[in-house]
Amino acid sequence: MLSIKRLDLADARVLIEGAANKAREIGVPMCIAIVDESGNLIAFERMDGGKITSVTIAQDKAFTAAAAKKATHDYNAVNVPGSLAFGIHTEVGGRVSSVGGGMPVVVDGDVVGGIGLSSGTPQQDMDCAQAGIDHFLANRG
Amino acid sequence: MLSIKRLDLADARVLIEGAANKAREIGVPMCIAIVDESGNLIAFERMDGGKITSVTIAQDKAFTAAAAKKATHDYNAVNVPGSLAFGIHTEVGGRVSSVGGGMPVVVDGDVVGGIGLSSGTPQQDMDCAQAGIDHFLANRG
């Protein structure tokens, strides 16, 4: 029997809060998705002005990060022609994302969920995802 | 040019709060989705213990209610063999739902969004959706 550690809804809200704070700081309204360690959505918020395409993209980035236990920018780095991983972004019905902005949430070495941001540049999305994780890790008891 | 009224994120949180309060009262952890008047997701929360299937079902119910301007239980009533509307539940890639629990959010006669609940019985889902709407309408300025 396995024992799985998983983000709860309260954790998800803290992750969103940290990411949204950063998004407001840089002036880019974002879509923010938090999934559990299996890639299933726990919480989502579209800040006023966030993009419609990002509703799905944020969720796909979070899904990828948690379910593949890998940041989407790490997939980006190997998703180049000639690399054996090229084409990974069309897998799982296209839900695997190789666009920066999805990161696994790791606690004590275990992936317990994922966070995905979309609406800015990939770098802005990554910065906000990281801010969400930092805020979460700083506020755990 | 048209001028459209739409729920903002703060409104969406109030709708979720009202629905979640009711869900706690009846002891059924729910998935709760809020969409805008075009059916696009604004906010989502899966209460701890909410069902995984309900992650999608709650969103589809909210989508249906807003985008078709009709409660999903009203579609349910006409989605019977022999009715001219039979089969509506498989439309739009199966996103149209005829399972009770999705309701349009109406302000001053305009559909401004939709709420969708899933994880309980359809009647429980409907009760929580209505509780979310009641809470929202009672707390508008």
Next chain:
Amino acid sequence: MLSIKRLDLADARVLIEGAANKAREIGVPMCIAIVDESGNLIAFERMDGGKITSVTIAQDKAFTAAAAKKATHDYNAVNVPGSLAFGIHTEVGGRVSSVGGGMPVVVDGDVVGGIGLSSGTPQQDMDCAQAGIDHFLANRG
């Protein structure tokens, strides 16, 4: 070699005009789709206030009517449990519709296209589809 008769864009506009006139008469803003004899879209209009779900549903009704050479309400009549056709509405990725409102456009015994309406009751959708066809047939040279 086959020789195929097909609606052109001017024909499609006349079909839309006739359907929209009827929609205005009954006070229901509609989504109106016209497809060719192969089921591919020629023209589409969403009247101001038409439903978002109907964007797809109108197209699916028109597709079904032309590509299957059968009105969607005729599929509805046989899409009942126990009938050998039951379940037809989930075929072709769910694009086959058994909800009233899609009709083939027939000229000299040949199906040359299809019209699909959505946003009202199925009967209203059917009435507007028929009005589009009547207007088209009355205005051919």
Next chain:
Amino acid sequence: MLSIKRLDLADARVLIEGAANKAREIGVPMCIAIVDESGNLIAFERMDGGKITSVTIAQDKAFTAAAAKKATHDYNAVNVPGSLAFGIHTEVGGRVSSVGGGMPVVVDGDVVGGIGLSSGTPQQDMDCAQAGIDHFLANRG
């Protein structure tokens, strides 16, 4: 509550007219799609001779431009291996397009819809999309 500006059907027809005029001028029959600010179709025309693949591609380009608030040729520029945005074209079920020919329609700084063209070269599609926007902006009251 948010207040949103959106193209109406009359606006959409003017956009199509401008794009179609340009298409006739360069002798390339086009598929032309107009969507609202949320990416949902308002109007579509396939000029006689327009390509069947373009029925969907024109809609996807218009969807992308409006829903992501970005021209598809701007996505094209960053959708190269090694860029953090690489792979964006397979997102949202493949509806995000990075092929030139989709442009947001902007009025007073707000994205109020999108236009998508397909059947020519990407540059021809872009020229016709721009012609549609120019015609629309020149004919607003």
